[in-house]
Amino acid sequence: MTSALRPRDSWLTWAIRIVGLFVIGALAFLGYNVIQGQRQAEESSIAARAIDNLEQAVEAEPESAELRILLGDAYRDTGRPADAIEQYDKALELEADHPLALTGLALVAMQQEEWRTAEGYWQNAIEVMSKGEYALTDERLEKAYYYYGTVLIKLAEYEDAVAYLKEALRINRSDADTHYALSVAYRELDSVANQRESLETALLFVPTMPEANYDLGLLYLADGVEATAAELFRRSADNAPGREEPLDELMALGPFEDRMEEAESLLDSDPGAALHEARIAAALDPMSIDAARMVARLLQSSGLSPDDEKAAWERLLDLVPDDPEATEALAALESGS
Numbered sequence: 001m002t003s004a005l006r007p008r009d010s011w012l013t014w015a016i017r018i019v020g021l022f023v024i025g026a027l028a029f030l031g032y033n034v035i036q037g038q039r040q041a042e043e044s045s046i047a048a049r050a051i052d053n054l055e056q057a058v059e060a061e062p063e064s065a066e067l068r069i070l071l072g073d074a075y076r077d078t079g080r081p082a083d084a085i086e087q088y089d090k091a092l093e094l095e096a097d098h099p100l101a102l103t104g105l106a107l108v109a110m111q112q113e114e115w116r117t118a119e120g121y122w123q124n125a126i127e128v129m130s131k132g133e134y135a136l137t138d139e140r141l142e143k144a145y146y147y148y149g150t151v152l153i154k155l156a157e158y159e160d161a162v163a164y165l166k167e168a169l170r171i172n173r174s175d176a177d178t179h180y181a182l183s184v185a186y187r188e189l190d191s192v193a194n195q196r197e198s199l200e201t202a203l204l205f206v207p208t209m210p211e212a213n214y215d216l217g218l219l220y221l222a223d224g225v226e227a228t229a230a231e232l233f234r235r236s237a238d239n240a241p242g243r244e245e246p247l248d249e250l251m252a253l254g255p256f257e258d259r260m261e262e263a264e265s266l267l268d269s270d271p272g273a274a275l276h277e278a279r280i281a282a283a284l285d286p287m288s289i290d291a292a293r294m295v296a297r298l299l300q301s302s303g304l305s306p307d308d309e310k311a312a313w314e315r316l317l318d319l320v321p322d323d324p325e326a327t328e329a330l331a332a333l334e335s336g337s
């Protein structure tokens with residue numbers, strides 16, 4: 001699952017970006033080309049080759065703080081934290097307060113769940129990034145605010161977490177991970193309205209985010225809106241194979257047969273309630289053609305949401321390609337008739 005602590009830039013990306021900017025001799029250039037030419041190869045093979053070339057590059061240019069940071073990043077992302085720390089520390093000896101070395105040390109501390117240690121490194125990194133000769137791009141400062149906010153959540157310092165996550169969003173309003181992390185802080189502060197808004201915004205940018213779908217589903221379930229909750233749980237489950245929580249919530253809304261039977265019994269007397277039951281049934285069994293068709297037909301007859309109706313008919317076409325009823329309905333929607 002995606003988490004608030006998910007790393008968002010790999011050392012491979014930085015290796016490609018930075019090594020290309022430094023003329024450090026044939027070995028480093030060769031390492032860069034190896035990475036560039038084998039992007040589609042096995043990740044482990046790429047990592048091994050890249051580390052080997054970075055090690056040779058550092059040996060050739062031992063006074064390069066940037067190369068040592070790249071090598072530290074490589075070690076960090078391949079499960080060698082002690083080696084990573086050694087490279088970051090040597091980089092700091094070469095260039096005191098280098099923000100990328102501080103960032104690397106902070107990320108290692110986070111990997112090891114040493115939250116207070118990570119807090120200190122992020123504080124120093126943000127201070128350095130914000131001023132002086134090491135003033136960095138907004139993008140890097142945004143990431144520092146984001147990670148620092150997630151560390152503060154781990155330390156149960158939720159109000160401060162909100163403040164730093166908002167700083168990250170001030171720089172980049174469209175980052176779904178930051179909106180989700182903000183929702184976690186608001187949840188712990190019992191600020192349901194703000195939590196809901198943050199979750200909805202996260203899903204606006206990444207509709208498939210499993211955690212945001214699940215958490216928003218819980219809010220709808222608490223409000224008694226079972227159909228929407230079921231659809232959110234289904235989306236969470238579909239995008240996080242193996243995660244049990246959304247499936248458990250779906251099972252608690254079943255069984256499928258009972259929901260379908262209830263929907264059919266309400267078709268004439270209460271179409272709105274029938275739609276509610278059918279939507280839950282379709283979430284419980286997303287491969288059910290009968291449930292998908294019933295949802296589409298009920299949305300069509302209600303005329304309330306052409307967008308939802310369109311999505312329902314498209315879902316039926318996913319299950320039954322070239323279904324004549326769905327094809328005709330979509331054509332009618334397209335023409336506005």
